[in-house]
Amino acid sequence: MxxxxxxxxxxxxxxxxxxxxxxxxxxxxxxxxxxxxxxxxxxxxxxxxxxxxxxxxxxxxxxxxxxxxxxxxxxxxxxxxxxxxxxxxxxxxxxxxxxxxxxxxxxxxxxxxxxxxxxxxxxxxxxxxxxxxxxxxxxxxxxxxxxxxxxxxxxxxxxxxxxxxxxxxxxxxxxxxxxxxxxxxxxxxxxxLAREPPTSQYNHERFDPPPLLMGLVDKNEERNKRTTVAMLHLSKTQVEKLKNMANDSRAANIRPYSRYEVVTGHLWRCMCKAREHKSEQITRLYLTVNIRNRMKPPLPRAYFGNAILRVTATSQSGELMAQPFRYGPSKIREAIEMVTDDYVKSTINLVKGLPDLTPFRTYHIVESTQGAFYGNPNLEVTSWVGLPLKGVDFGWGKEIHVGPGSVNLDGKAFIMDGHNEDGSLVVALRLQVGHMDALREIFYKDIDDWRSSKM
The missing domain is CATH 3.30.559.10 (Chloramphenicol acetyltransferase-like domain)
Incomplete structure (x- = not known):
C-alpha cells in the first residue's frame, strides 16, 4: 500500500x-x-x-x-x-x-x-x-x-x-x-514546423484505421478483453541466436540485422502464433523512429522535444509464420529506412492539416473508448535499446532498475537493454490474458528449436 x-x-x-x-x-x-x-x-x-x-x-x-x-x-x-x-x-x-x-x-x-x-x-x-x-x-x-x-x-x-x-x-x-x-x-x-510541401508523395499508413481481427466489425469486442503484463528476458546468447536466425543465408549486399530488428521481428511472429491468427489475417506493427540524424541538416544533439515518427510494417500473419525468419526483420527495416528528411516533412505537413488529432492523442489512456483500437491483431513496439537511461545517480548511488511504469495497451511492448548492459535484452509487454501463456512458451521455444535444428 x-x-x-x-x-x-x-x-x-x-x-x-x-x-x-x-x-x-x-x-x-x-x-x-x-x-x-x-x-x-x-x-x-x-x-x-x-x-x-x-x-x-x-x-x-x-x-x-x-x-x-x-x-x-x-x-x-x-x-x-x-x-x-x-x-x-x-x-x-x-x-x-x-x-x-x-x-x-x-x-x-x-x-x-x-x-x-x-x-x-x-x-x-x-x-x-x-x-x-x-x-x-x-x-x-x-x-x-x-x-x-x-x-x-x-x-x-x-x-x-x-x-x-x-x-x-x-x-x-x-x-x-x-x-x-x-x-x-x-x-x-x-x-x-510544417513548411514547404515535400517533393514526393508517401503512403502514411499509420494514419489509417488499424486492421481488425478477421470476422469482427466491432473493435470493442477485442478492446474489452482482459489483459495482463509480463517481462520476457533474453540472454546475450539468446539474442545472438536470433541474430543468427535472421542473418542465416542473408544476401551479401544486405547488412546484418540488428538486435532490435530481430527481437521485434521475433515478437511479431510469436504474437501471431499465440493469438492463433488465420493465415490471411492482416497484422500491423507500429514502430517509432528517431529522426534526429535523418533530417537535413541533422537536428542539434540536445534537441528537446519530440523527434520521433510512428511508422508501420504490415504483413499477412501467414507470411510471417511461413517465410524464413528474416522476413519479419526485413519488413521492419523497410519501414524504418523509409523515414528520410522528405518523408518527415511529408508527415508533419499531413499532421498540420488534420482538424482533429483526438484519435492519436487518447489511445494510450486506459479504458479510453476514443480513437482506434491498436490491439489484436496488431502490436506496437517501442525501443529503448541504446538510450542513455541508466546511471542516474542523485548522490545516493545508481539505480538498480529503470523501466516503464506501465504498459497500457494489448500488444504494446518496450524493448530495453538488460540491467547489466551485457548484451541481454528485456521485453516488457501487455497481452490479452488468453494469449499470454502461449506467447511465453512460443517466445523461447522457437529459439531453442532453431538451435537444435542447427546442431
Missing part, C-alpha cells in the same frame, strides 16, 4: 522566458497522456532520506531553469482535439512524497503491474488541459530502506531521448557537478 504524505510545487529557481517556445507539428499528434517511468534505488548505508528529498527538490528547481517549458502548461488552440500551444508560465511541476509498507523484493523483476504503477503520480485527464502539470514526480520510501522515483512526463513535450537527457541533468545538479554548455537543452522546435 502506498500512502501520499505531501505534495510540493517546484518552480524554476530563477526567472525564465515567458514566450518563444512553439509546439512543433512533430509534437502535435503525440498522446495527451504522460509517459510513466520508474527508477528504483537501494541507497548506501549512510543514506539520509530527508537530505535526499531536499537535495532533489532544490536540484529540480535548478534544472527547470534550463528546461523551463516543463514548468508551463499546454492549452487548446480553438476546439478541443485540435492544435495545442505552450504557455511558459513557470507555474511549476508537482513532486509527491510517499511511503509504502512494501519492500523492494515484493516487486520481483519490476514488471509494470498496477502495484508498480502506484509508485508514479496519476493524472486526471478529465481536468482542463491548462491545469495539468507537464511533469510529475513521486519519491516513495520502502520499509527495507530502498526508494523509488516515479516520473510522469507529457508525451507532447518530450520523447524518450530528451526525457533521459533531462533526468541526467537533474541528477548531475543534485550531485553538485557543473553543467557544461553541451549538456544544456536546445529548446527551439521550429525546425519541425
Amino acid at each position: 502506498v500512502v501520499l504524505k505531501s505534495c510540493y510545487t517546484i518552480k524554476p529557481a530563477k526567472p525564465t522566458p515567458t514566450s518563444g517556445i512553439v509546439i512543433s507539428d512533430c509534437d502535435q499528434d503525440k498522446p495527451i497522456t504522460h509517459a510513466p517511468i520508474i527508477y528504483i534505488y537501494r541507497p548506501c548505508s549512510n543514506f539520509s532520506y530527508n537530505s535526499a528529498l531536499e537535495s532533489i527538490k532544490i536540484a529540480l528547481s535548478k534544472a527547470l531553469v534550463h528546461f523551463y517549458p516543463l514548468a508551463g502548461r499546454l492549452k487548446w488552440v480553438g476546439d478541443k482535439g485540435g492544435q495545442v500551444e505552450l504557455e511558459c508560465s513557470s507555474v511549476g511541476v508537482w513532486l509527491y512524497e510517499a511511503k509504502s509498507n512494501t519492500k523492494l523484493a515484493d516487486y520481483g523483476d519490476f514488471c509494470p503491474t498496477p502495484e508498480l504503477r502506484s509508485l508514479i503520480p496519476s493524472v486526471d485527464y478529465n481536468a482542463p488541459l491548462q491545469e495539468i502539470p507537464l511533469l510529475l514526480v513521486q519519491i516513495t520510501r520502502f520499509t527495507c530502506g530502498g526508494l523509488s522515483l516515479g516520473v510522469g512526463i507529457s508525451h507532447i513535450m518530450a520523447d524518450g531521448t530528451c526525457f533521459f537527457h533531462f533526468m541526467s541533468v537533474w541528477a548531475r545538479i543534485a550531485r553538485g557537478e557543473p553543467l557544461d554548455v553541451d549538456v544544456l537543452p536546445y529548446l527551439d522546435r521550429t525546425a519541425l
Whole structure:
C-alpha cells in the first residue's frame, strides 16, 4: 500500500522566458497522456532520506531553469482535439512524497503491474488541459530502506531521448557537478514546423484505421478483453541466436540485422502464433523512429522535444509464420529506412492539416473508448535499446532498475537493454490474458528449436 504524505510545487529557481517556445507539428499528434517511468534505488548505508528529498527538490528547481517549458502548461488552440500551444508560465511541476509498507523484493523483476504503477503520480485527464502539470514526480520510501522515483512526463513535450537527457541533468545538479554548455537543452522546435510541401508523395499508413481481427466489425469486442503484463528476458546468447536466425543465408549486399530488428521481428511472429491468427489475417506493427540524424541538416544533439515518427510494417500473419525468419526483420527495416528528411516533412505537413488529432492523442489512456483500437491483431513496439537511461545517480548511488511504469495497451511492448548492459535484452509487454501463456512458451521455444535444428 502506498500512502501520499505531501505534495510540493517546484518552480524554476530563477526567472525564465515567458514566450518563444512553439509546439512543433512533430509534437502535435503525440498522446495527451504522460509517459510513466520508474527508477528504483537501494541507497548506501549512510543514506539520509530527508537530505535526499531536499537535495532533489532544490536540484529540480535548478534544472527547470534550463528546461523551463516543463514548468508551463499546454492549452487548446480553438476546439478541443485540435492544435495545442505552450504557455511558459513557470507555474511549476508537482513532486509527491510517499511511503509504502512494501519492500523492494515484493516487486520481483519490476514488471509494470498496477502495484508498480502506484509508485508514479496519476493524472486526471478529465481536468482542463491548462491545469495539468507537464511533469510529475513521486519519491516513495520502502520499509527495507530502498526508494523509488516515479516520473510522469507529457508525451507532447518530450520523447524518450530528451526525457533521459533531462533526468541526467537533474541528477548531475543534485550531485553538485557543473553543467557544461553541451549538456544544456536546445529548446527551439521550429525546425519541425510544417513548411514547404515535400517533393514526393508517401503512403502514411499509420494514419489509417488499424486492421481488425478477421470476422469482427466491432473493435470493442477485442478492446474489452482482459489483459495482463509480463517481462520476457533474453540472454546475450539468446539474442545472438536470433541474430543468427535472421542473418542465416542473408544476401551479401544486405547488412546484418540488428538486435532490435530481430527481437521485434521475433515478437511479431510469436504474437501471431499465440493469438492463433488465420493465415490471411492482416497484422500491423507500429514502430517509432528517431529522426534526429535523418533530417537535413541533422537536428542539434540536445534537441528537446519530440523527434520521433510512428511508422508501420504490415504483413499477412501467414507470411510471417511461413517465410524464413528474416522476413519479419526485413519488413521492419523497410519501414524504418523509409523515414528520410522528405518523408518527415511529408508527415508533419499531413499532421498540420488534420482538424482533429483526438484519435492519436487518447489511445494510450486506459479504458479510453476514443480513437482506434491498436490491439489484436496488431502490436506496437517501442525501443529503448541504446538510450542513455541508466546511471542516474542523485548522490545516493545508481539505480538498480529503470523501466516503464506501465504498459497500457494489448500488444504494446518496450524493448530495453538488460540491467547489466551485457548484451541481454528485456521485453516488457501487455497481452490479452488468453494469449499470454502461449506467447511465453512460443517466445523461447522457437529459439531453442532453431538451435537444435542447427546442431
